[in-house]
Amino acid sequence: MATSYVGEITSLTIGGVDLTAQCNKVDFTVGQTALTITAFGDAGERMTGGLQSVDGSLDLYASYGAGEVEAVLYDEVGTGTTDIVLVIKPGALSASNPEYTFTSTMIADYPLAIDHGQIQIFTVAFSGGDWSRDITP
């Protein structure tokens, strides 16, 4: 048996700035574009991996000031060169604790909403760029 504390983000950097303390949700989908290589004589469609694909989003607490969430998003939005690095769990990288790196991804925009009496959050989408997975300690 094993018990784990659930859903704590261990490490998140955006554009080299550590925003772990301001993030409570990350989701992403990575893979490769499916390209057809079907040939005459094949009974069904055959596919192969094309360019890498990245789609994801982050929920970030709206903190303000140098090095804080709003300033980092302002610096990164629209550049298409944003690097995001996420470590899944505490401790050294390993097969059970991978690090995902998204390189040259695009944060096309960021929404800012203020709701009376509610905590302010940026929900930010990113897409494109390269991705890699590292398990090297």
Place this chain on the structure above:
Amino acid sequence: MSATGIFAEAQATVAASLTALGLVVVTDIRNARPMTVLIDPPTFETFNRNIGDITFSLKILAAPPANSDAVDYLISAADTIMDSEISVLRGAPGLLVAGEQNIPTYDLTVRVSTLRS
């Protein structure tokens, strides 16, 4: 022992904001008396381990009995708090039983978010 951490920080922030409005703030029920504002301990939800979404109940205390003089004071003080930087979510009249007295109150719910680091 003095309280520490984000809840103590949040309570101190609310207390300072109320004091800046000219109100007398108490955080110890033993010191609650008419013409003060009592801050109850917080309830909270977490954004993550570093950030608290913290709610306080404030009790504005007027001098008994609960007649129109008391109500005039209570709704005026409630308006002063609402018309400030403090995020007031709701308010309702109430009573605080202290000793053998029923102290007329106005109970406000206010919300803050506190970032540990």
